[in-house]
Amino acid sequence: MSAPIGVAQPDAVRRKVEAWLAKDDQAEAIALAARPEWPVEPLLKIDGRSVRVVPCPTPLAARAALHDRADGERLVLLTELTDAELGDGLLAHLSGQRVRKIDPWDLVRQMFGGVADLDPTLVRVGGWVADALSDHFPPGGWPAPPGAILTRDHALRSLSAELLDLPPGELDDSGLVQWSTDARRQRRFALLPKNVADGVTAYLSAVAGHVAVPVMAAVRAGHGVDVIPLGLLAGLLWAEGGGQAAQMEAAVGRTRLEPRFGGLRLTVQQAGALHQAAEAWAYRTFDSGGDARDEALRMLRRAEAIAAEIGVTELLGASAILPSGFIQRLRAFADAVRIAVPAGGSALPAAVTRAQSALATVEAHRAAEPRRVEAARMAVRLLRWLTTTDGPPPATLLDALHRQVRQDGWVDRARLDLFAGDPDPQVAEAYRLLHRAVDARRSRHDRQFATLLAEATAAEAEPGALLRVEDVLDRVVQPILDHGHRVLLLVLDGMSVAAATELAESATGSGAWVELTPEGGPRTGVLAALPTVTEASRCALLSGRLAAGGQQAERKAFDARFPAGRLLHKATLRAGAGAALEPAVLAALEDPAVPLVAAVVNTIDDALDRSDPGTTVWGKDTTITVVGDLLASAAGRVIVLLSDHGHVVDRGPESVTLPSASSENRWRPATGPADEAEVTVTGSRVLLGGGSVVLPWREEVRYGPRKAGYHGGAAPAEAVIPLLVLTAGDEHAVPGWTGAPVASPDWWREPLTENAAPPSRSGVSGRRQPRRAVEQADSLFDITAIAAPGTAQPAAASESAATTPGLVAALLASERYAQRRDPRVPLADERVAALLNTLLAGGDRATLDTLAARANVPAHRISGTVTALRRLLQVEGYPVITLDADGRTVHLNRALLVEQFGLEPR
Template structure:
């Protein structure tokens, strides 16, 4: 039996709006349909040609009932007005008398054509033919019309457009006026997490839910039915968590057991087991994309991270209720899987590095490793310390070699210890205890090194002098050995003294400077030696009043700010340069100024060398830092970013130097100071040395017994602590004044603004060459260092292998699609000999020589396609013997040579930090040089 036609209020309104303008004054409308509206909707107003007409609706099932209703309306309800009586019912026209039909609009009952009404509502000339047969859709469109009406559809209302509009109006999926929404699994799962959307879907009539489900499955994929079934069941918020669990269950070794438990969570929402795999795939695809968004950072990344973690933590809770947690412990997506891998790693920290490194690879392979970046990096740091403990400990038999080694390696141990000491965010006591044990082992080894260094220092200080430093750079020689070379040929260095900066702080600050803005440089090394950072030896005791005054005076000195200003000015005056030194309060800008105008004026003056003293690190040793972190980034140092920006704007190189280092107090909170005689400071005193102390005497000791003869200090005598847990005064966050490596070592770092030529006698320091091998690990340590030198002779335009080229033998890159042809040399050499490259050279003025280009390509391929700009320049320099004094410009020239027709064969990525070589594009652009 055919369904009886029905008409609700909106259908009647549309019918009246279409018929009354041509009704010739008739006020009776017979509708061939049953009334589908409620009793409260039987009286309403409709606009006809801009005039409001009152409407009364009644149901009648007989000719007599219709006649009585019309008589009542014209005599009792509205005898003289123009209100309209609408009579709904299924009385055939041939049963109505002609007198009654004469009062009716069109003189007959009017059929309610849903399709026509929908066309009118959308302002469409025609309907998609498929919609005519879908009564559920037409009825839903009539019932769901928004208060502002449906958007205009144009000539044809398509089924897709109608369904999109219906979804937006019914369940809040999209916008009725916005057709740009990309309906896919991401959109559907995102909608499932809204508070109202799934509830509104559950309240829809069953036929409408079924129709929408079928269409969404066609549009978004096979996950739609299961997701919408969960929404209809009131569990839309768990759609994504259940999808994540489904993925984990299908992948676990005991998939059958896990699948059974999972079925209890899904209930009847899961139509069949075959629907589980596509549903799991769609859900994990959404989460993977959210994880990628979270990696992007910014507010969008923060929101994505919060969404992912909320979903996956809920998945873990659901797994727990179904007793699935144990079966899914190895999953790559669930937080419980990440925590299980982290616990496995920390359990391996008591042994050799091998198992821990394997566990670290498993941890990094987990999809949440990037979202738990701090925890992952802390675990990586623990493995680094384990490698250091397992590695050989080379004895440093001189003070000079010891402080250099501390800056190159041991200071990184202190940095790693500080990272680990902050603790893991998981607050897992087992993880924390494993880190605590590892820190204890590291501190024991560090104390051995400090004890050995203290003994060497005691011998060295007895005869140390500027004339016989035994290979050590003295702090009073830093200006002469590092700042003055930067000032040659009109250079105007900014000398930034970060009071109390130890080696661990220095290496992290250097890593935090953007390569797009700054290039780190070091003095060029003699042939056969690798250039490295400078490290100086502080004055003793390692106090600001002694070491900083000596640093800034360029000679042993003691005093405060006046002594420092006078010494700094006198040092540069001897070199025929003007100089000015700013202390705290002198360089900080007043209201409205980030830096003091006097400082900016000095930086703009080409005649002046400028010095600035920043006390942030030393000040933090008293009470600690508000954020509780032991590590330092450039943004953590007051005004450092502004000072560096001002120096870069003025084109000045920067010498970043300390006056002494410091140690942090990591002893138990209840421990007190060591009781001793002759206490002069937190870490030094007078009197005989006891355990953990060393007695120091000689010209480098500037206080407590020093004698002056003929203007020259003969030396003093002190007892200084070398153990990190020994102090003589009240507890602070950190201390200096002692004889440990961290306190005595003075880091000396130099930078030039990126794009500015490196001063003569200096060379760029590749970021790859800064960290020690134990820090980089197996894969990181495999990154290439400087390639073996090739025979010289390339003058900038000669072909590699010809008269101006070389026949270097170098490690070959092992890539399946890029490898050298037998007898033709390396891939780099083949590339620069190819016809496309030779043609491209003709259009690039002052291009780097073929030998340099070939060396760079080979170095990049060996490194997996990524190196820092400085490492790229170093590879070219090692191959040609020619210093590349502007790495950024050198990389730009390489881009012009290799990026034919704009294809990015080689480009700067990661904000200028990395040069990336696309090996596949290299093969395509230079097939003659790279074809197998």
């Protein structure tokens, strides 16, 4: 018994007729074996010719169709009759004189350009493939196969791409996940017959991996647009490990998620693949920025909404991308900070290392908010600072000034971010506790500074190595001019040491400018005139002597001192539309006959009145753009960058307002005794108040109306002026100055290890000095290079190879090392030892700044030094030393070092 004949599919009939007509067959009709049913329009138009489809259940019906045929019209007879039943008379009118079968695979050959043969594995997939290829024949036709055989992959890839409306090359995990974001394209797939949907899904599983099954299941269940959110949750619900409560919550969540996959119970492999693809999509989309980032955030919020619906929000902390995961990580970090904050004395290293680890998880979160992450980094830096021992008070005012420049200014920068806080109450409370602990130590330092300031001012002592604001022209600027260099003196009114640390990083970050310091030692600073206000300190700076006054007084004194110089105030720097700087300013900077250009920039001082300087990042390309413009136009000059005084920020509800007869914010005439938060200062360097004023040393104190920030007092943040000297590559441009070392203290840049001994902070100097609050040491240039605590010193760096322990000593003594040393560009053994010991101590990795500090290399030379080390140790092209993608972290391959140089493993 023959198999029953099915209903002819319109597309299959059309393809069969197209093939018939293409052969230029002159027969009137073609008979196709099919049930005599045709529910659609019987008249077909093919290449301009009319073809009528006629169901023919009997021979009589076939004769009638042929008799009634219109002129020029061709017929398609659909019949279940055999050739014998039709008879020779009817067969004579038919193409081929027989009834033709509608072989779907014949149609497939035709649709793919008449290929010679089919891949047997394609036929074995099933007849649904042939039917689907015919039913979904695209307007432009199926793409021709690369050879004479239609392969299974080519046919199924072409069909899947058409049904999903995807390019064939995007039928992978990332392509499917991206496809799931388009509801319109999903709708077509969801309406497919089950056998076709199952078959396409099976093929996609083979080419796209485990991700295909859950993606297509979600689409067929009506949740396709949630594929990415579901994938993000899958990484949490199918994760290994966790406590019993978390495992139970995940198990319940998996069960509640099944209906969104049409009842499919995902395997671990399917869930993992879906999670990886969804997370990769989120990362990729986040990095695209703009509208794409908004779309990524929408998906993240949807994932969190689904998590709430199925009751698994407690698991979101493990997510590296969901916003709730970032908040939970930040709260866990806050808990670690709270534990690490010392109740009294120094923080415990073990607790601080745990906070560092918690910070790493916060930083690793891809949806992390940069401002909040930066505040967390500052919190860890302050914790590390609190592990250092405070040591005895500074012996001299110079020591106290250097402590502000080399240590406490960095503390101020970090605590300003902490003071700005975090919107989450739990995190905010941890930051408040830490800020209070930091303030306690900083207040002690402020009082010590103010006491030394009052003593030295009253004693009228010679400054010695202490650089005062009225001495800058004589002791810094004039020697540069005498050395034949032109100078740009940049005065940033109100810039504190904390702000200067940011500006220095911005100015030197590109490598266009090199910072110089006295004898290549740590940074020094300048003491402001008193009270620390513009009228006194800036006038003294630009006059080169103790003087108070406004712009007219400054200009008169400056012009008298430097007749060929140019002094530019704020209004002079402003340019018209389209210009960054006034043409006259550019002309002065470029004119070799103008040895000194002094420019006063009021950006920071203005912010003290009208914005929040405590949360501002002071960069030359962002907040103080005029500095960047001036630097870009002054490459032929040495830059002396400083301020006239610093500032403190408003403490909000913590502020204390003391009574005063004057309207000044941070100083008052000495008409009454100083209280606990103040100090009385008298002497020739007090330029207002009749030579005797009362200055607050506590930062939260003010007298006048509330502003964003203040200056005038005796806190080191106000009284210590940062000093930066920059050149465009010539590190010998300034006599007595050379390339600067890394400026940041160790605790700022280096993670703490649990077994690390707390470093000493007694210091601003590397040696103990007898207490001399009045007299300072004399020097010819009057600025002594004093080592910062924790900085590698020449004596330490020059340790001989013979005394270098362990692996490094074996390297330096090896024959291959001796062969590889380049006599033309020698890298001293002592420096090699210092660099390698730093890497070994850091677990085979260290930042460039740390290497520069430990090996006593000027900051601007460390990249070249590491390159030289890499060449020295790279035997036969094997990279013993590599640089991370961040451009800052250096890695040592210890095993490769041992192998390449024939060393004993250690």
